[in-house]
Amino acid sequence: MTHTRTKAAAPTSTTRELRLPALEIQQGRGRRLYTFAMDGKLVPEIATVSRVRRDEDALLHGYQRPEVLAHVAAIRKYIESDASPLLPNAIVIAFDERVRFEAAPSASDSPDYVRTGTLIIPVVDGADLDRPGFIVDGQQRSAAIRDANVDAFPVSISAFITNETADQRSQFILVNSTKSLPKGLIHELLPGASGALPTPLRVRQLPATLLEGLNFNDRSPLNRMIQTPTNPSGVIKDNSVLRMLETSLSDGALYRFRNDEALPNTGYMLTALFNFWTAVAAVFPDAWNKPPRKSRLMHGAGIISMGYMMDAITHVRDQGDGIVEVEEYTADLKSIADDCHWTDGEWTFSDGVIRRWNDIQNTPRDIKRVADFLQVRYRNR
Incomplete structure (x- = not known):
């Protein structure tokens, strides 16, 4: 209503x-x-x-x-x-x-x-x-x-x-x-819309519904942290979260709950998202809930890269019999914590490129560079 x-x-x-x-x-x-x-x-x-x-x-x-x-x-x-x-x-x-x-x-x-x-x-x-x-x-x-x-x-x-x-x-x-x-x-309006919508809008409706849950559910670690027209003080751009969600829905951790032949299981999706981002907040407290200029974790590059990490950890941890727990996400994120430089220092990438923490930009190249680097580190450990 x-x-x-x-x-x-x-x-x-x-x-x-x-x-x-x-x-x-x-x-x-x-x-x-x-x-x-x-x-x-x-x-x-x-x-x-x-x-x-x-x-x-x-x-x-x-x-x-x-x-x-x-x-x-x-x-x-x-x-x-x-x-x-x-x-x-x-x-x-x-x-x-x-x-x-x-x-x-x-x-x-x-x-x-x-x-x-x-x-x-x-x-x-x-x-x-x-x-x-x-x-x-x-x-x-x-x-x-x-x-x-x-x-x-x-x-x-x-x-x-x-x-x-x-x-x-x-x-x-x-x-x-x-x-x-x-x-x-x-x-922001799509989750409550009904009736026939054009395909591009219909495709966005499920990610928009999950974003609403992440932003306005009291159980969510991202509660009120995503910037939208009704929540302008949020530190994370809504488009960054939507891109993270769309990628996971396409072939990542959230894909198995899509249930393409019936209604998607948004409850399971949100539980998985709450568990993962609760773990992120616990492992990176100094980078959490800060403006992107002070924390690249809250930046588009960080949100989308960590979305790929959620997919990677879920692939390893989930044997198809339930949701990956917060403790499991936390343990695996700790294995790559020392390689992350969200608020200071330099990233030393596998190809020898060195970038200051605040030189990481919300571009496809930088997102891929950070995401690939973290996933390789995780799989090697």
């Missing part, structure tokens, strides 16, 4: 209804899209923005990023100009089931996938979350129209009706995935 809106609630503070001419368009398997026009100044009366955030229990709420003030100001200036402003793109709104459609008599020659009629939208006085709609796309345009010094500005609206926040979130991801939406926000 993401926000605590009551399903199809009928608030007592409703004062009036908007009745707007609309088209109902049937798409896919029984999905209906509503297209209509209204004064953009009235949009805030029927729809609000669901800001992405986490509550005290680390549950994710909402899906929208904050307003980009410079973008809003630029659109507002355009709307107020004498340049005959035109905003052709529709604002997308997800309504709850308080909104209803009354169909008009259909003409005999009308396509069977479209009906004309009236969309009836309650206008609610009170808190923003009492509004029947959430803006899925177009929050910057809506804010600019709201603030613009004009009497009215009609806009096109595309809407759908659902009480499921996961459905709203999926549509938000789909609408914005080809735009300059921060990847971190998409990754």
Whole structure:
């Protein structure tokens, strides 16, 4: 769950209804899209923005990023100009089931996938979350129209009706995935998305779910340490963790729990991850939970290289009958601890190359160099 809106609630503070001419368009398997026009100044009366955030229990709420003030100001200036402003793109709104459609008599020659009629939208006085709609796309345009010094500005609206926040979130991801939406926000929203997603997003959904568990489960040694839109103070870049997870899911320690013919066993995956990173924290306490500029263990090169170590140790330790325990990971990591220089000193690699600890960069070459070096040391011992 993401926000605590009551399903199809009928608030007592409703004062009036908007009745707007609309088209109902049937798409896919029984999905209906509503297209209509209204004064953009009235949009805030029927729809609000669901800001992405986490509550005290680390549950994710909402899906929208904050307003980009410079973008809003630029659109507002355009709307107020004498340049005959035109905003052709529709604002997308997800309504709850308080909104209803009354169909008009259909003409005999009308396509069977479209009906004309009236969309009836309650206008609610009170808190923003009492509004029947959430803006899925177009929050910057809506804010600019709201603030613009004009009497009215009609806009096109595309809407759908659902009480499921996961459905709203999926549509938000789909609408914005080809735009300059921060990847971190998409990754944070993916675990709670539902329905059909494009293959590239579907592939990322499982790593994003594991990242959420690592970052917001109280049992996790990485609790609140991964930087995301709702946890900006984290010291580890979310993309580094995702790359580590994707590699292990592909052919490493987490692969055996994927269960490609059914649902992946995320519980076992998280237990394995918790065990390994608990061991890492115990073996390298001086490098743990520090900014990457002070510890290359928390740097992309360190996170991804240690992910390869998790895969290597698991391959040696796991005989297919259970999870590798913290003590086992700890013992094996201690065997290569003296070869690691996360916070000071120099790395002396097998090919004779010597690099200062803070010269290691988050590049494929440096990651491979560190990962290969540590795995060779481990296997030799």
